Amino acid sequence: MAEKPLPIDPAIIRRIADEYPTPFHLYDERGIRSNAHRLNVAFRWCESFREYFAVKATPNPHILAILKEEGCGADCSSYAELVLSERVGLVGEHVMFTSNDTPAKEYAEAKRRGAIINLDDITHVEYLERHVGLPELVCFRYNPGPLREGNVIIGKPEDAKYGLTRAQLFEGYRALKKKGVKRFGLHTMVASNELNPQFFVETAKMLFELAVEIAAKVDVRLEFVNLGGGIGIPYRPGQKAIDYGEISDGVKAAYEAMIRPAGLHPLAICMENGRCMTGPYGVLVTRAIHKKDIYKKYVGVDACMANLMRPGMYGAYHHITVIGKEDAPATTTVDVVGSLCENNDKFAIDRKLPPIESGDLLAIHDAGAHGHSMGFQYNGKPRSAELLLREDGSVKLIRRAETLDDLFATLDFAEFK
Numbered sequence: 001m002a003e004k005p006l007p008i009d010p011a012i013i014r015r016i017a018d019e020y021p022t023p024f025h026l027y028d029e030r031g032i033r034s035n036a037h038r039l040n041v042a043f044r045w046c047e048s049f050r051e052y053f054a055v056k057a058t059p060n061p062h063i064l065a066i067l068k069e070e071g072c073g074a075d076c077s078s079y080a081e082l083v084l085s086e087r088v089g090l091v092g093e094h095v096m097f098t099s100n101d102t103p104a105k106e107y108a109e110a111k112r113r114g115a116i117i118n119l120d121d122i123t124h125v126e127y128l129e130r131h132v133g134l135p136e137l138v139c140f141r142y143n144p145g146p147l148r149e150g151n152v153i154i155g156k157p158e159d160a161k162y163g164l165t166r167a168q169l170f171e172g173y174r175a176l177k178k179k180g181v182k183r184f185g186l187h188t189m190v191a192s193n194e195l196n197p198q199f200f201v202e203t204a205k206m207l208f209e210l211a212v213e214i215a216a217k218v219d220v221r222l223e224f225v226n227l228g229g230g231i232g233i234p235y236r237p238g239q240k241a242i243d244y245g246e247i248s249d250g251v252k253a254a255y256e257a258m259i260r261p262a263g264l265h266p267l268a269i270c271m272e273n274g275r276c277m278t279g280p281y282g283v284l285v286t287r288a289i290h291k292k293d294i295y296k297k298y299v300g301v302d303a304c305m306a307n308l309m310r311p312g313m314y315g316a317y318h319h320i321t322v323i324g325k326e327d328a329p330a331t332t333t334v335d336v337v338g339s340l341c342e343n344n345d346k347f348a349i350d351r352k353l354p355p356i357e358s359g360d361l362l363a364i365h366d367a368g369a370h371g372h373s374m375g376f377q378y379n380g381k382p383r384s385a386e387l388l389l390r391e392d393g394s395v396k397l398i399r400r401a402e403t404l405d406d407l408f409a410t411l412d413f414a415e416f417k
């Protein structure tokens with residue numbers, strides 16, 4: 001038995017790799033749908049619960065369309081993400097615009113689409129008013145600073161550039177009210193890849209407490225609180241997937257204890273997860289092309305950090321399954337590397353794997369979020385294709401691989417013919 005099962009049958013991966021050149025990202029529609037369904041069912045007690053999928057995690061319209069069908073909205077952080085969402089029919093308050101250091105043009109595009117604008121700073125009240133005009137509904141992003149710990153990926157809130165301080169929140173809502181804003185929201189994002197359900201319950205409590213205090217001190221009644229994204233996934237064998245029911249039960253208990261008695265019911269609850277929505281349901285499929293034995297042993301594959309930069313960027317663990325050798329003993333210790341001229345272009349370091357031969361297919365797990373989307377073109381590496389394994393077993397090319405023409409599209413070769 002493989003120690004961490006793939007989301008897609010290895011035989012299917014092999015069949016797809018016979019048809020499409022590696023490397024490619026492959027997503028599993030069934031897994032994405034059933035996970036989104038599980039999250040929505042867990043929060044069914046909250047009538048207006050909405051998960052705004054963090055588009056940055058997997059910015060592909062086919063993925064957004066699936067999540068839209070499952071009742072999700074879109075969390076956008078840029079103009080491009082707003083346009084992508086609009087193309088699949090996600091507009092108006094189905095879109096949350098959570099950006100930072102935002103140019104006026106992007107606020108204007110968000111407002112034009114009726115998106116919920118989430119302000120990252122108190123000065124943005126005046127900036128938005130001056131450049132775009134204030135919408136009817138405005139949200140603030142709260143940074144609790146020393147009051148919360150954060151974690152390794154997202155860092156300490158105190159050191160993070162995002163959001164308003166506690167004092168600024170009160171000042172901000174007062175200012176908005178004075179300027180005629182009628183509807184209000186509150187957002188925070190203090191976790192990333194967090195596997196402890198209690199963390200999200202604590203976040204809800206923090207926001208509920210603020211909702212009560214804001215109502216009392218500023219006479220502003222919040223319409224929703226957004227707990228942010230950050231639900232983690234079990235990247236490592238042996239880690240346990242988070243139980244959405246545990247988060248939901250804790251949030252519900254806090255809601256009943258804090259929001260109802262304060263007379264603030266109904267208060268909508270939303271989240272903007274990316275990783276847990278698509279991460280486990282995507283794999284990066286690559287082929288071994290070289291073996292090298294110097295001071296250490298290496299396996300060189302045809303994907304590189306441009307296809308998945310998480311391991312190189314922050315030493316993130318991504319499990320690797322050698323297709324056809326799922327149950328073979330892991331008797332060799334290797335670094336699995338790509339071809340970039342950067343020594344951190346490694347998918348795994350000192351990883352115990354079954355002996356790998358040139359031509360073997362490797363599936364790199366949990367690449368469905370913050371995978372292809374973080375890609376880049378350094379060393380002239382074109383970004384790979386994205387494929388979707390449909391529920392009916394068919395395979396759809398949902399993004400073709402880039403070509404040299406794509407890489408060179410912005411260059412002017414006129415003088416060099």
Ligand SMILES: Cc1ncc(COP(=O)(O)O)c(C=O)c1O
Nearest residue numbers: 054193229230231272273274275
């Ligand atoms: C503002 C904001 N919301 C949501 C997310 C999604 O986070 P995750 O994919 O960890 O759920 C991110 C991730 O960078 C973010 O910056």
